[in-house]
Amino acid sequence: MPDRKQVGTxxxxxxxxxxxxxxxxxxxxxxxxxxxxxxxxxxxxIAITLTRERSGCKRTGPFASFAIWRGLPIRAGQAVELGPxxxxxxxxxxxxxxxxxxxxSARIVFDSYxxxxxxxxxxxxxxxxxxxxKGPFEVKWCEERVVCG
Numbered sequence: 001m002p003d004r005k006q007v008g009t010x011x012x013x014x015x016x017x018x019x020x021x022x023x024x025x026x027x028x029x030x031x032x033x034x035x036x037x038x039x040x041x042x043x044x045x046i047a048i049t050l051t052r053e054r055s056g057c058k059r060t061g062p063f064a065s066f067a068i069w070r071g072l073p074i075r076a077g078q079a080v081e082l083g084p085x086x087x088x089x090x091x092x093x094x095x096x097x098x099x100x101x102x103x104x105s106a107r108i109v110f111d112s113y114x115x116x117x118x119x120x121x122x123x124x125x126x127x128x129x130x131x132x133x134k135g136p137f138e139v140k141w142c143e144e145r146v147v148c149g
Contacts, residue, residue, distance in 0.1 A: 028052050029064040029093075034119055034139040038148035039069030045089070045148075046074065048108070050123075050137055057142035064093045064125065064133060065100070066108050074113045082106040091125050093133055103127055116141050 029050035035057075037047035048066040051059050068080055070088035082091050083105035091106035103125040113119040118141050124134035 030135055030137055032139045033057055033142045035142040035144050036146040042149045043069055045069035048139055062095055066091050074110055076113050079109045
């Protein structure tokens with residue numbers, strides 16, 4: 001008959017396996033920042049940067065990004081579709097600043113959004129060759145002085 005220590009170890013191992021199976025493997029970019037930005041036309045926009053770990057307004061390492069300049073202001077429940085011919089914005093994944101790959105298509109859904117505070121939701125990016133990056137996100141607002149136009 002197994003003793004309590006063996007049973008406890010088996011329970012912890014089973015829970016760890018269940019938790020690992022429940023977490024999607026491609027949701028590594030779940031935290032980040034949101035800030036005011038400018039569209040290519042110098043109109044107002046927002047920029048979202050997603051990282052692997054919670055951080056302040058300065059990021060380090062790989063990241064995913066969304067730039068949205070149509071459909072502003074954002075509201076809770078809003079979905080933004082990005083892709084070929086889209087005039088709403090862009091999405092990319094980056095190894096580092098300046099070393100990025102644009103998504104062929106992307107969708108970001110805002111479950112909650114509070115101007116100058118933050119947002120939560122989920123996203124999906126599809127890249128050349130069909131590779132997909134998706135998962136939930138939580139972003140905090142970073143205040144920066146931005147002048148467009």
